[in-house]
Amino acid sequence: MTRWGMVIDLDRCTGCAACEVACKSENNIATVSPEQADLGRTFSWMKVMAQVNGDFPDTTMRFMPRPCMQCDNPPCVKVCPVSATYLGEEGIVGQIYARCIGCRYCANACPYTVKYFNWYAPEWPETARHALNPDVSVRPKGVIEKCTFCHHRLQRAKEEARSDGRELQEEDFQPACAEVCPTTAIVFGDLDNPRHRVHELKQDPRAMRLMEELGTEPKVYYLTPRA
Amino acid sequence: MNSSVPERAGRVPSRPRPLVLGLVVLALLVAVAFAFRTPPVAQPVAFNHLNHTTDLKLDCLFCHKFVNKREHAGLPDARVCGSCHLDRAGKSAESRRVTALLTAGTPLRFNKLVRLPSHVYFSHRRHVAIGQLKCAQCHGDIATSVVPPSRPLVQIKMKVCLDCHQAKSQSLDCVACHR
Numbered sequence: 305m306t307r308w309g310m311v312i313d314l315d316r317c318t319g320c321a322a323c324e325v326a327c328k329s330e331n332n333i334a335t336v337s338p339e340q341a342d343l344g345r346t347f348s349w350m351k352v353m354a355q356v357n358g359d360f361p362d363t364t365m366r367f368m369p370r371p372c373m374q375c376d377n378p379p380c381v382k383v384c385p386v387s388a389t390y391l392g393e394e395g396i397v398g399q400i401y402a403r404c405i406g407c408r409y410c411a412n413a414c415p416y417t418v419k420y421f422n423w424y425a426p427e428w429p430e431t432a433r434h435a436l437n438p439d440v441s442v443r444p445k446g447v448i449e450k451c452t453f454c455h456h457r458l459q460r461a462k463e464e465a466r467s468d469g470r471e472l473q474e475e476d477f478q479p480a481c482a483e484v485c486p487t488t489a490i491v492f493g494d495l496d497n498p499r500h501r502v503h504e505l506k507q508d509p510r511a512m513r514l515m516e517e518l519g520t521e522p523k524v525y526y527l528t529p530r531a
Numbered sequence: 532m533n534s535s536v537p538e539r540a541g542r543v544p545s546r547p548r549p550l551v552l553g554l555v556v557l558a559l560l561v562a563v564a565f566a567f568r569t570p571p572v573a574q575p576v577a578f579n580h581l582n583h584t585t586d587l588k589l590d591c592l593f594c595h596k597f598v599n600k601r602e603h604a605g606l607p608d609a610r611v612c613g614s615c616h617l618d619r620a621g622k623s624a625e626s627r628r629v630t631a632l633l634t635a636g637t638p639l640r641f642n643k644l645v646r647l648p649s650h651v652y653f654s655h656r657r658h659v660a661i662g663q664l665k666c667a668q669c670h671g672d673i674a675t676s677v678v679p680p681s682r683p684l685v686q687i688k689m690k691v692c693l694d695c696h697q698a699k700s701q702s703l704d705c706v707a708c709h710r
Binding site: 390392393394396398400401402403439440441442455456459463466467 | 650652656657660661702704707709
């Protein structure tokens with residue numbers, strides 16, 4: 305059975321934030337006003353977290369790209385009263401906007417804080433408004449949104465493979481962040497398929513998952529820095 | 532004076548009759564249902580599917596060019612009609628009007644009957660080219676319509692998708708269709 309997952313090599317991540325930008329443009333992520341940003345109401349399905357270690361001038365910086373963990377035991381799903389968020393057949397935690405009632409229980413249940421609420425109708429600067437991706441719906445006011453591993457790309461990839469009468473390959477379906485990463489720090493594929501790179505990478509001795517002790521069973525793995 | 536009281540009292544209890552009440556409620560329901568119907572779709576010319584698909588034996592692909600290749604089937608533009616209607620004025624009044632419109636260079640913009648919300652992924656290629664489904668299964672008998680229908684002949688709701696998918700053991704996963 306397919307289980308989509310991601311392995312992020314923190315040794316390779318340079319903190320360039322290309323993944324963050326690619327994600328925003330791919331998924332029609334709305335911009336918010338400075339006042340709303342101050343209230344913590346920005347959207348970042350993929351966010352590069354930065355950590356500064358040591359005192360100036362002997363400082364080092366570490367980066368950690370953080371998408372939705374697509375948990376196999378997702379706490380958000382347990383609290384959704386209307387099944388708008390649920391664990392899909394191939395491991396993607398779906399968020400069905402049309403079904404969402406905006407109660408925000410899931411946003412509060414998520415230990416990784418990757419669920420975002422639309423307090424207002426989405427806004428874009430004039431120039432960006434005409435460049436929205438038609439494959440991703442614009443979320444209305446009052447619903448929760450989050451990273452979906454770009455599952456709209458999977459919908460097309462499956463059709464393409466079916467049309468050619470072949471099996472889906474690793475390169476057929478890559479989310480925008482993995483595709484754009486200049487250092488290939490982000491690797492994406494089917495965790496259960498030995499032909500996919502993530503299958504082996506997730507067994508690397510450096511592999512760990514965020515807050516594993518909570519039993520959420522994330523499908524995003526990190527390869528911890530060597531030094 | 533006194534005698535008028537019982538007389539009036541006799542008429543006062545005329546309660547609204549159940550039949551009248553029922554009719555009023557019915558009329559209201561019909562009015563509400565009418566108001567919430569999908570609005571009718573108008574077309575620039577009274578296109579006749581029957582004579583083009585049956586008499587002239589034109590393939591659906593001739594006008595709905597992308598039905599085997601893409602998500603959307605596509606509607607024809609003036610150029611498609613022009614390949615016949617520009618050369619010769621037709622027999623019927625409507626056909627002559629088409630020729631006049633085309634000669635004047637008016638763009639013909641046909642309107643969609645069925646329109647899914649933007650949060651749904653639906654692909655004609657997947658269903659027509661790959662799944663080998665007949666157009667009529669989802670669109671009804673539009674190929675033999677003589678005037679453009681103003682409403683879809685078959686309503687396509689999520690239940691229609693799910694019923695067929697269930698019957699044909701296809702995906703029922705929300706993220707297969709929603710996006």
